Amino acid sequence: MNPQPAFNLSIVVPVYNGASSVPTLVEALAGLDVPPIVDADGVQGGGLEIVLVNDCSPDNSLDVCRALCAANSVALTVVNLSRNYGEHNAVMAGLSHARGAYIITMDDDLQNPPEEVLRLWHHAAANQYDVVYTYYAEKQHEAWRNLGSRFTNWCADYLLDKPKGLYLSSFRCISAFVAREVTRHNGPFPYVDGLIMQITQKIGRLQVSHLARAEGRSNYTLPRLLRLFLSMFLNFSVIPLRVGTLIGVAMAGLGVLGFLVVLIEAMISSATPAGWASLMSAVLLLAGVQLIMLGLVGEYLGRMFITINDRPQFTVRDVTRNEKASVRDVTRNAKAEQPGSQA
Template identity: 50%
Template sequence: MTALSIVIPVYNGAGTIERLVHELAKLHIPDGVELVLVNDGSADDSWKVIQRLCTTAPMPIIAIDLARNFGEHNAVMAGYAAATGCYIMNIDDDFQNPPSEVVKLYEYARANPDLDVVYTRYEEKHHSLFRNLGSRFNDVMARFMIDKPKGLYLSSFRCINRFLRDRVVQYTGPYPYIDGLILENTRRIGRLTVQHAPRTEGKSGYTLRKLIRHWLMMFVNFSVMPLRISSFIGAMFSIVGFVMAMVAVYERFFKDTPQGWASIVSVVLVFAGIQLLTLGLIGEYLGRLYLMQRGKPQYAVRTTMVASIKDQGHA
């Protein structure tokens, strides 16, 4: 069995993936390393570059071409399913995680066999302000929704052991959230400080739409807390409504207070908004259950290539 599998989800990474692979090939990992490159429906020539790497790169490569863009977490799940290593590591294709830190993370994980996962944290992050704010909000919500340990940074640059990999890939639903799956299965978590480099090419695909999708995966897939919150809010508004009704009855019979339609309409709109929000939340849960029952795929693999060093013409 290979010592380390490095899973790299590739999305429009034609300009960086070849250089990244050659940098990783220079690293010395005892007992071998394989790359699992997952092309997540890239609109550029990423798959052509990956195909060429399968014949030229001096290291074993498993190349997976997904039928369309399924999202980063789905692509990582495809990579996990194909990985054969004792340890499985994630790294992005944008060079913000320097390849030299791969050895540092792997050696730390191997030196601490009692840990199932090692998350990295950065001395200094080189993300945009929007992404940093999104990450901060996500951190707060993760502590509240999925019981994330305090002080743990959920970085995508992580290393898991074979046991945890086997547990994570058992999830076959269409909306995977890797960190949620990890925290569901283990509390043996390590932390390692690493370097974080500025982006050298292209721009981040981190958008508000993807951020909302990420939050929904966390909230709906791994917690019933939103339903409990909506129930609590509903109960509080019911109490407020009852008190307001009593006040209205009192003023109607004991005070000469004119009854205005504006206050009534405002109250109705508030309650209607709360009801619609709660119905939408319930609908999100039911919709995801329906899609899971219908068999919506987590990902669809169009092509898989497996290239060993021998296949690439190396001794």
């Protein structure tokens, strides 16, 4: 039997260089009005749970999160990872520790207003969606990041079998069912949205506001964004290999065309050294096609090799829960532990 949710709503926040923003975020989230959950047997659980995942942040984010855990009246759990794994791995760690009937994932940079959390949760619950993604009338990011996001979402339309036009935002609400199925995946290169698309098509969308970053700058550098794109591009489809085949066919066609041009030029002019142009066009075209295909195949094989060698998706060094979060476990499991009760 699937475990009963211990909370009505869990909020998972990956934390990286968030020491200055996390206190403000937690304070705002703790003030949300989330009623306690009551299951069919009348066992009452908690209302809101916050799960902070410290992705081995180089600043003092861990100390700040632990201080918030100790001082806060809301149920709060701090998951401390042993090294930096990246946002999607940190989200997977948070989902594996979240115990809500619905789980919202959001960033620690305050660009997603905390007051939108209740709207997102209510929209998912009222319409019985498995997942609700948010989208923005205007994103307060740099132009190159907005362009990259549009390109990634366009690729995802074909690679992930997602509904056309759906924007894949990190500010999303998922049901406990989807979270449970997503966390069954233990590969080292998770892409949460790709895993979600493999589980359900019962997906909604909700427009929310997006604020400018209050301070600091994004932790997503170009190499990090490229690694994330490759996880989406290669982990859920063999279409890139098929695209490589089509590129090979197209380049071969260009090679034939180039050969014809060189042949005609040789027939009408003696200025071109005999054989030079045809040789160079053939070598460059064939070498380019081969390198593209080798790169794609090598990337697939490399990921398979790393996966087979059991590279961990994440490693949790320790978990800290405050009293309210810990007591909730006892409350929910009390009935199951009674003699003669059915699990």
